[in-house]
Every structure is written in structure tokens, then in C-alpha cells.
Amino acid sequence: MGQLKVIKPGFYTTIQDGGRFGYKKFGVPVSGAMDSRAMEAANRIVGNEAGSAVLECTFDGGEYEFETKAKIAITGAEAEILINNKQVAPYQALEIKIGDRLKIGYPKRGMRSYLAIRGQLVVPKVMESYSTYVPGAFGGFEGRPLKANDILRWNLTSDKEIIETETEFQIPYFSSKLTLDVCPGPEWNWLNEHQKQRLFDGEYIVESTSNRMAIRFSGETIETKLPDMKSSAVAPGIIQLPPSGIPILLMKDAQTIGGYPRILHVANYQLWRAGQVRPGDRIRFRIVD
Amino acid sequence: MAVTSLRINHQSWLVSMLNEHAIILQPEENEHALEHIHKVFKVMGATSLNGVIDLVPAYDSLTIFWDASKTNKQNLIEQISSLTFSTEKVTAKTIQLNVEYSKGLDWVRVEEKTGLNRSEIIKKHSATKYKVAMIGFLPGFIFLDGLAPELAVPRLDSPRNRVPKGAIAIGGSQTGMYSLPSAGGWNIIGISEDRFFNADQHPPITIMPGDFVQFVEVG
Numbered sequence: 405m406g407q408l409k410v411i412k413p414g415f416y417t418t419i420q421d422g423g424r425f426g427y428k429k430f431g432v433p434v435s436g437a438m439d440s441r442a443m444e445a446a447n448r449i450v451g452n453e454a455g456s457a458v459l460e461c462t463f464d465g466g467e468y469e470f471e472t473k474a475k476i477a478i479t480g481a482e483a484e485i486l487i488n489n490k491q492v493a494p495y496q497a498l499e500i501k502i503g504d505r506l507k508i509g510y511p512k513r514g515m516r517s518y519l520a521i522r523g524q525l526v527v528p529k530v531m532e533s534y535s536t537y538v539p540g541a542f543g544g545f546e547g548r549p550l551k552a553n554d555i556l557r558w559n560l561t562s563d564k565e566i567i568e569t570e571t572e573f574q575i576p577y578f579s580s581k582l583t584l585d586v587c588p589g590p591e592w593n594w595l596n597e598h599q600k601q602r603l604f605d606g607e608y609i610v611e612s613t614s615n616r617m618a619i620r621f622s623g624e625t626i627e628t629k630l631p632d633m634k635s636s637a638v639a640p641g642i643i644q645l646p647p648s649g650i651p652i653l654l655m656k657d658a659q660t661i662g663g664y665p666r667i668l669h670v671a672n673y674q675l676w677r678a679g680q681v682r683p684g685d686r687i688r689f690r691i692v693d
Numbered sequence: 694m695a696v697t698s699l700r701i702n703h704q705s706w707l708v709s710m711l712n713e714h715a716i717i718l719q720p721e722e723n724e725h726a727l728e729h730i731h732k733v734f735k736v737m738g739a740t741s742l743n744g745v746i747d748l749v750p751a752y753d754s755l756t757i758f759w760d761a762s763k764t765n766k767q768n769l770i771e772q773i774s775s776l777t778f779s780t781e782k783v784t785a786k787t788i789q790l791n792v793e794y795s796k797g798l799d800w801v802r803v804e805e806k807t808g809l810n811r812s813e814i815i816k817k818h819s820a821t822k823y824k825v826a827m828i829g830f831l832p833g834f835i836f837l838d839g840l841a842p843e844l845a846v847p848r849l850d851s852p853r854n855r856v857p858k859g860a861i862a863i864g865g866s867q868t869g870m871y872s873l874p875s876a877g878g879w880n881i882i883g884i885s886e887d888r889f890f891n892a893d894q895h896p897p898i899t900i901m902p903g904d905f906v907q908f909v910e911v912g
Contacts, residue, residue, distance in 0.1 A: 428747040428758070429734075430890070430898045431829035431872075530892050540832045540873050542892035590709050590717055635830070637749035637756030641712055659830035661751055669712040 406470040406523055408533060410554040412507065414466025420656075421546035422455025424533035428660045433544065434640060435535035436656050438616060438679030439516050442480035445573050446520035447495050449477035451561070457527070457534035459519040461551070465508025466550070468519075472501040474558075475522040481514030481680060482578060495573045514578035515573075515682040523558040537657060539617075578680050583688045585674050589642060591665035595632050602626050603667075604689055608651065612683040616657040619681060625649030635663040641675045643668040643689075651689075653678060699770060702736075702778040704729055708770070715758040716766060718773075726753045727826060727838065731785075731903035732778070738758065742772045750902045751827045752836075778904075788889075789904040790870075792861050793912035795882040799849070803863065803880050806846040817841050818882065819908040823868065825900055833872025833890030833898050837906060840868045852878035859885045861908065870906075872898070883908075 420443065423436030437443035437460055441537050444454040465483060476498050485492050486507040492498055501508070527534055527545055536544025545554060595603075595611050610622035626649045638644070642654045644664035653670065654662070655678065670678055671692055681687065698721065699706045705721040720729045737757070744764025748832040749756040759769055782905035794815045797803070804810060808911040809817075853876060857864070860871040862879035871877060872890035885908075890898045902908065 424812070425746040425758075425760075427897065428749045429738075429828060429902065430896065431832045431834050433832075433895065456818070528893075531895075531897060537832075539875065540892065547892075587712070590711060634752040634754070635836075636717065636754040637711060637715070639712060639715060641856045660749055661827065661829035666711070672713045 405437075405526070406474050406521065406558045406560060408474070408521075408556050409469045409471060410550050410552055410556065411467040411469055411481045413550040417466055417550045418460055418536035418538065418548075419457050419527060419534055420460040420536060421457040421465045421534045423656070423663040424466055424531050424537070424543070427531050428637070429508065431660050432463055432531060433537060433541075433617075433657050433660060435537045435616075437518065437535075438516075438656055439480050439518065439676045440679070441576075441676040442516070442518045442680075443520075445495060446477045446479040446518045449479070449495065449573070450475050450520050450522040451682075452520060452522060452524075452591045456520070457525045458521075461508055461517040461519065462515060464510045465517045465519070465674070467505060467507045470500045470506065471501065473502055476500055476506070476651070477520050478508060478517055479520075479573075480517045481511035483511040483514075483517050484509035486554055493590070495575050504633065511682075513580070514576075514680040516680060519548075521558050523560045526557040526559060576677070578682075580685045581684075582677065582681060582685060583690050584678060585671040585692045586643065586668040586689045587671055587692060589666035589668045591630070591633065591645075592667050594628075594665055595628065595645075595667060599626050599628060603651070604691065606688075608687045608689075610681050610683050610685045610687060614681075614683065618658060619653040619678060621650055621652075621687065623650060626651075630665050633663060633665060635661045638662040638666060639669075640671065641670040641678070642666050643670065655679065690693055699774060699777060701733055701773060702729075703854075710766075714761045715756055716769070718755045718757065723753065727824070730755045733776075733791050735903060736776055736778055737773070740776060743771070744769065746858055749827075749829065751829075753841070765777075785904050787802055787907055788891070788900055789909050790861075790885050790906050791911040792819070792883040792885050792888050792908045793883055793901045794861075794883040795912055799846075799880040799881040799882065801850075803882055807844055809843065814844060817844055818868070819910050823906045823908075825902050825904045825906060827902050828898065828900070831849055831871075831873060831875050832892070833870075834868045834875075835872070835889070835900060836905070837868045837870075842866065842867055844868070848878040849880065852876050856881065857884060859887070861885055 541547035608623040747758035856877040864879035
């Protein structure tokens with residue numbers, strides 16, 4: 405059994421995995437890593453299954469003291485990583501000795517860092533997933549973000565179970581200007597050509613009220629008088645247009661049902677990238693079909 | 694957006710895409726939409742369609758999510774089209790929930806907007822057997838169909854930051870229950886100590902869309 409102690413928890417650090425599927429009919433969101441690609445990379449580097457539970461750090465990643473040895477990897481946002489105050493590289497397997505201190509800094513670019521530890525984190529599986537859903541206070545570590553002095557444990561994977569580790573990864577660059585590829589959503593044709601054009605001409609600035617449930621923007625409003633719709637399913641990646649006229653991009657902790665027109669959705673291959681946008685970033689939408 | 698249609702159980706349904714791996718089915722006839730949706734939801738749930746990972750019934754739609762590594766839209770539509778339906782009526786259970794109406798937080802407003810007094814409202818509210826229309830937007834939030842029209846009360850002008858768990862509430866022409874504490878704009882007329890959502894149980898909630906709920910006044 406491996407073990408670490410949280411010295412400083414960082415701004416908002418939770419356990420996340422590939423997500424919680426099969427429970428939407430009960431109103432339970434999918435949750436899971438916002439940047440699924442970074443989570444998968446971290447897991448592959450240490451030899452875990454791609455969707456294994458990892459720590460997702462938002463902004464400042466915190467400080468951890470390892471009480472056993474471990475093999476770890478840090479991926480995602482462009483943040484300084486220190487082991488015993490010595491800088492180390494991301495997207496690489498790191499061998500940790502007993503007593504080592506790991507510090508994940510405040511990112512220069514991007515928003516979320518992922519820490520994978522070889523083995524299986526010891527937290528209860530809730531509805532078939534280890535992901536933390538903080539609004540419901542379930543999943544992950546006691547259903548909440550980590551706090552100082554929390555002790556996190558993991559089971560070591562036996563050598564026989566070790567998956568071949570991968571070492572070659574393209575490390576993404578998180579520019580503060582981003583064009584997201586989007587596809588038409590179910591209510592797309594409720595908009596007229598003028599309104600559609602306005603949406604693609606506009607630049608949207610990510611607001612600080614964004615979180616794991618939704619990315620919120622400021623920018624030019626799209627005035628519409630859309631009919632009332634009956635609440636229907638939504639999902640991470642869906643872009644809603646509420647009467648305020650400013651789109652909302654739903655993310656991993658999004659509600660399961662929504663009543664605003666679902667005008668677009670982010671192309672599945674780019675959803676991970678939306679998980680790294682940070683307040684102040686400038687976003688444009690480009691339609692692909 | 695390509696919309697096609699599909700026949701399930703002798704009914705015509707519109708098919709549209711939510712995203713790359715989810716389709717929305719909507720009964721073309723609106724009159725008994727909820728009934729058709731619940732029936733198909735129930736049969737699909739019992740059939741374990743290959744590759745389907747989530748079903749979300751709502752008032753006029755049923756959305757089906759699939760795992761793209763296991764199936765695709767074409768295959769899924771074929772599976773759905775060949776579902777068999779018995780002519781029997783779908784069995785639904787009725788759950789009785791104890792409500793302490795005295796713990797309601799918005800009685801003054803609800804009395805004012807309905808023009809009825811509290812005991813009249815409680816009598817009407819607990820006399821109806823409500824159908825569970827859908828569950829969501831939050832874990833275990835239960836939307837009930839069948840509120841007496843005279844009990845309709847507009848949502849609060851600005852939502853509460855914290856609605857207590859177990860709150861029974863009226864939002865416009867709907868009534869429902871909050872299983873978890875959350876923000877919310879519905880008028881709270883009571884609290885139930887019965888816990889209908891438990892993340893550590895399987896399934897986490899024993900009430901399903903299509904079931905019935907009857908409120909019983911206690912306290």
C-alpha cells in the first residue's frame with residue numbers, strides 16, 4: 405500500500421476518473437476529468453489503465469509528502485513541478501522516494517494539472533466511478549476537494565498487471581486565444597442566419613464564474629425570441645443559449661436535463677481542450693459538420 | 694440537422710442528434726408523449742441494448758447515449774426498431790412519502806398566489822397521485838406530473854442559495870422534490886424526512902420515471 409499526506413491542497417483538487425456512466429436517468433452527472441486527454445496520458449505514463457482515478461488540480465496544484473515510494477506522472481496545464489524544490493518535467497514517469505515532497509505550481513497556461521500514481525487509489529467506488537461530484541458530496545475522497553492533512557492511499561499494482569508504459573506524448577500548448585470546433589445542436593435551426601453569423605463573428609471571454617459544471621462567457625449578446633422548450637437531456641460539450649443571449653458551455657459536472665435551446669456542441673475530439681480554458685481566455689466558435 | 698423518423702411499438706418517433714454519441718427520440722404525437730416515453734424507457738432498460746450507456750427520459754423526449762467503441766447510430770436504430778413490446782400495461786409502483794407541510798418555507802407566498810389557505814392547499818396537494826415524469830437535472834430531483842392547476846405558483850423571483858434536502862416544492866405548474874441540498878427557485882411547501890436518494894445504494898434511487906408518488910401529511 406502506498407501513501408501520501410496532503411500538506412497544502414491547492415485551490416481545488418479532486419479525484420476524477422473517466423466518468424460515471426449509466427446514472428443519468430437518476431439525475432447523476434457524468435463527472436470525470438475535465439481534460440480527459442491529460443488524465444489518460446498521466447495514467448499511461450505510469451502504467452495504469454487510461455481511465456484510472458487521478459488527482460485533478462485546478463490552478464494551484466498544492467503540496468504533497470510521500471510516505472512511501474511511488475511512481476507518478478504530472479500532465480495537463482503548464483505548471484512548475486517541484487520535487488524537494490527541484491524542478492522536474494511533466495509528461496514523464498517520476499520515481500518518488502519516501503519523504504519526497506511534490507509541489508505543483510500555479511499554471512502559466514492552461515488550468516488543470518493531473519497527477520497519476522501507479523496503482524489504484526483507495527477510495528470507495530460510488531455508482532461505478534471514483535469521480536468526485538462535489539455538489540452531491542459523493543465520490544472521490546469523501547465527496548469533497550482535498551484538505552491539508554488528508555491521507556491518500558493506493559494499492560500497488562502487481563508486476564503482472566502492469567500495462568506497458570507509454571513515453572511519447574505531444575504536450576499541448578494552451579494559448580489564451582482558442583477556436584473551438586462546434587457542430588449543430590438539436591435547436592440550431594431555431595436561430596436565423598443573422599443570429600448564427602453573430603455567434604461566429606463574436607469573441608467570447610471566459611468568465612471567472614466558470615467551473616466544472618459550465619464555462620460561462622461574456623461577449624456580444626445574441627438577441628433571440630426563441631420558443632419555450634420542454635426540458636430535455638444535455639451533456640458535457642453542449643452549448644446552450646439562454647434568454648440572456650450569451651452562450652453557456654456545459655462541462656463534466658453539468659446537470660443531466662436543461663431547458664435552454666441546445667444550439668451547438670463542441671466536437672467530441674476537442675472537449676478535453678475546453679477543460680483547460682481559464683478566465684480571461686478569448687474563445688471563438690467555428691462550425692464543422 | 695438531419696432529422697429522420699423511426700417506428701417503435703406502432704408509434705412514429707422523430708430522431709435527432711444531441712451530439713456524436715447520443716440521439717433524441719420524440720413521439721410525433723404529443724398527446725400521450727410521456728406515456729409512450731416511459732414505456733419505451735422501461736422496455737429499453739430491461740432489454741440491455743448493446744452499447745447503450747445512458748437513457749434520459751424527459752417530458753417530450755427520450756435521449757439515448759451510447760459508447761462509440763461498442764456501437765454506432767445505425768446499429769442502435771436497428772436495435773431499437775426491433776424491440777418487442779407486450780400489449781400489457783406497464784406496471785408502475787406507487788411510493789408513499791411522508792411530508793411535514795409545517796416545515797414549508799414559502800407558505801405566505803403560496804397562500805397569496807393561490808388564494809387558498811394552507812389546509813386547503815395541503816388537502817389538494819396530498820390528494821393527488823402524481824406520476825414521476827423525470828428525474829434530474831440534479832441527482833434525485835424528481836419532477837412530478839399532475840399538480841392541480843389551482844395550486845400553480847410562479848417560481849421565486851430569485852432562487853434560494855440553499856434548498857434543504859427533502860424539500861417538496863411547487864414551481865409554476867409542476868411539483869417536485871429536492872433529494873440533495875441545492876440552489877433552487879421553487880416554492881417550498883414541506884419537507885420529507887424520507888430519503889429517496891442514496892449515492893451508496895444500488896440503484897441510488899428506488900423511484901423510477903413512470904412510477905407514482907403519493908404524499909402523506911405527517912407532523
